[in-house]
Amino acid sequence: MGTPEPSISADEMRAWAALFETSNIVQYAADRNLRDSVGLTLAQFEILLRIGEAGTDGRRMTDVADALTVSRSGLTYQVGQLEKKGLVRREPAPDDERSVIAQITPAGLDLLRAGVPGYVSLVREMLFDRLSHADLMTVTEILDDVRKQLKEQPKRSTFRRASRKTAPAVSGASGADAVG
Amino acid sequence: MGTPEPSISADEMRAWAALFETSNIVQYAADRNLRDSVGLTLAQFEILLRIGEAGTDGRRMTDVADALTVSRSGLTYQVGQLEKKGLVRREPAPDDERSVIAQITPAGLDLLRAGVPGYVSLVREMLFDRLSHADLMTVTEILDDVRKQLKEQPKRSTFRRASRKTAPAVSGASGADAVG
């Protein structure tokens, strides 16, 4: 107790496992559900959601990438898939010629309308129906706070773009200190 | 207000986004960290952890699959990768000739010892250092509870093994009801 070991407490281990597994189980189910109902993967659907959120204004590719856990080349690939299906349109940004604005099409909006209810009710059944409203608020507040702090860290899209000698993300986490 | 729509509340949406993104961001960072430090993906490392937990007794393949979000063929593939690297050994179960016991090797144990500290401190820095102990306990209790309930559902390894006409996982979640 109180030793400066890098070891994790049993509580923390359980917390991490709970977060990890709960999120994965629900994401897996949502992925299956979306493939069946609208023919998109969860990743694609989430991308379409982010683009759709912006309405007719569209959204810069980098902004979409930063809102999600996708690399830029990964986003290019996935948006390409969405474009092939006619769900999204890309055009150069008027103000910054380097940027590309992704915009949802009417067909994309239709797909969103078709897919959201199933997605939502799945998440509701798997997650929210098992929580009291008070618990929901608690978890939300706490996790939302963590998320905001995480988002302030170096952006994924900027990640490792310059030199090769910079350490990734968090500090000394990759030092394999050997263990007792 | 009180309408029977399948729509999700703003609170719920935020909760889901927080869970989804937080978990993904940390998992992504952990994956990078583990690739660098021990040359395994997060998925492989988690599998090795589960096998290692069982010590010299080893663990049935199906039990490992059920503990994680992996299909059986996926597990076969990943355990194959671990076996190639000499981190794991497979042998038929003595009591049930159909089953296979996966057992960690000394090299596997070494790798776990080398990788865990970095993994742990990354998760600690990204997640737990941002939470009070009280918050940690709250989130753990709530999510752990959800997780247990989810685990009581039909197992992933049994999933869709028999006929083809059965609905997947949760109930009527794939009905795209059309929306206003």
Place this chain on the structure above:
DNA sequence: TATTGTTATACTCTATAACTATA
């Protein structure tokens, strides 16, 4: 020089279903 986005290649992983063997 830094940023935005795309591309090309190779590689890893997953999905699906068929298959063997034991219970």
Place this chain on the structure above:
DNA sequence: TATAGTTATAGAGTATAACAATA
């Protein structure tokens, strides 16, 4: 017949770095 595990194949996705264009 149901369960445990493997395999084969095809396709989807990712990582990396190089690339072009604009700021």
